[in-house]
Amino acid sequence: MLLPAVGVHAAEREGWNLTQGVTAISQQVYDLHMTIFYICVAIGVLVFGVMFWAIIRHRKSKGAKPASFHESTKVEIAWTLVPFLILVGMAIPATQVLLDMEDTTEPDLTVQVTGSQWKWHYRYFDHDVAFFSLLASSPEQIRNERQKRDTYLLEVDQPLVLPVGRKVRFLITSQDVIHSWWVPAFAVKKDANPGFINEAWTKIDKPGIYRGQCAELCGKDHGFMPIVVIAKPQEEFDAWVQKTALAQQKAREEEQRLLDMEMPMDELMALGKQVYDSRCGMCHQSEGQGMPGVFPALAGAEIAIQPDRLVDHIDIVVNGKAGTAMQAFGPQLSLKELAAVVTYERNAWGNDTGDTVQAAQINAVKSGEDL
Incomplete structure (x- = not known):
């Protein structure tokens, strides 16, 4: 076996072994993993040791004669009873760990996690805070036009922030297809199924930044929906919640103010290009040419001209x-961003309609009013 030969700690450094994590439950999972691993190693050594000893000791060249016996009741009982006892011995600690992993009772904080193609949405219960978390690696890095950072494809614009030393319950669901929210350092990996809610929990012991990914093949940009969690001490977390809630309240007030404003074309186009490149370009492509048979083109499309x-x-x-x-980008973008991206799509790549879409028009459509 390779791991015993090089040592468990060396294997961990090389990334071959299971992550120990930063929570008590992740340590339980790691300890269970290593216990089962050593049991399997012992069985392997014993079985192969006996097999090779028998091959060498009783080989024909030494004049060994094959035994002639049939249906030994003792052997039948032994090779049935021994594996049964081994499995029972493995099942007892495994069951205890599984029960602990599923115990989401009495949380200090509850966060709803919603997957969608291809981003995560987080909503904090008991706090007026909710946001989308998107990949922050630039398109230039993805196209190999810029040097990739160490956290390439594992960085987001808005990370999930959690308090240290508090039990956090996750309610995990999906808006479209099956995703899977996976953070190895927490030993948390739960499927996000549309129409269902799965539960998981964690209690982080150490402040820090912890990264994960969607672990379910959920579409063409499956590899572009990472997870970043920042664990902060309670007082820093409380300050972050207060600051974020205030900022989101101000953003909502700013949206209402925008309903009475007329944004100029140049401002709409500049913002619209930023929004399009970050949210739409992956599917509809940078020049609006789309992907034939998969995503429609916007350049020259009737709906856009x-x-x-x-x-x-x-x-x-x-x-x-x-x-x-x-x-549906209505819940994801502000009225200003929606107005800007529609304006950009109607005036980029030769579309040149001259249309300027305002926040009031977006709000009317969101509210179901006639324009």
């Missing part, structure tokens, strides 16, 4: 399109 299709254009960006990969 005909004046009478403006409401349809806004509606599909805000509410998505059922039965397709087109998501």
Whole structure:
């Protein structure tokens, strides 16, 4: 066996072994893993040792004669009873760990985790805080036009922030297809199924930054929805919650103020390009050419150039399109960002409609009003 030969600690340093993690439950999982591993090593050594000893000791060249016996009751009982006892011995600690992993009772904090193609949404119960967490690795890094950082594809714009030393319950679900929320350092890996809620929990022992990924093949950008968790002491977490809640409240107030404003074309186009590149370009491509048979082109598309299709254009960006990969961006983007990206799509790549979409028009579509 390779691991005993090089040592368990060396294997951990090389990334061959299971992550020990930073929670009590992750340590339990690691200890169980190593216990079962050593049992398997012992069985392997014993079985192969006896087998090779028998091959060498009773080989024909030494004049060994094969035994002639049939149906030994003692042997039958032994090779049935011994594996049974071994499995029972393995099942007892495994059952205890599984029960501890599923015990989500009496949490200090509850966070709803919602997966969607291809991002995570976090909502803190008992706090007025909710946000989307998106990949922060730049398109230039993905296209190999810029040097990749050490955290390439494992960095986000808004990480999940959790307190140290508090039991955190996760309610995990999905908006579209099956995802899987996986943070190895917490020993947490739960499927996010549309229409269902799965529960998990953690209690982080050490402040720090912990990274994970979606562990379910959920579509073409499956590799682009990482998880980043920042664990802070309780007082720092409380300060972060207060600051974030205040910022989100101000953002909502700013949106209401925008309803009475007219943004100029140049401001809309500049912001729209940023939003398009970060949210839309992966599917519809950087020049709006789309991916034939998968994602429709926007350059020259009727919905993006005909004046009478403006409401349809806004509606599909805000509410998505059922039965397709087109998501509803209404809950994800601000009114200003939605107005800007629709304006950009109607005036980029030669579309040149001259249309400027304002926050009030977006709000009317979100509210179901007639424009």
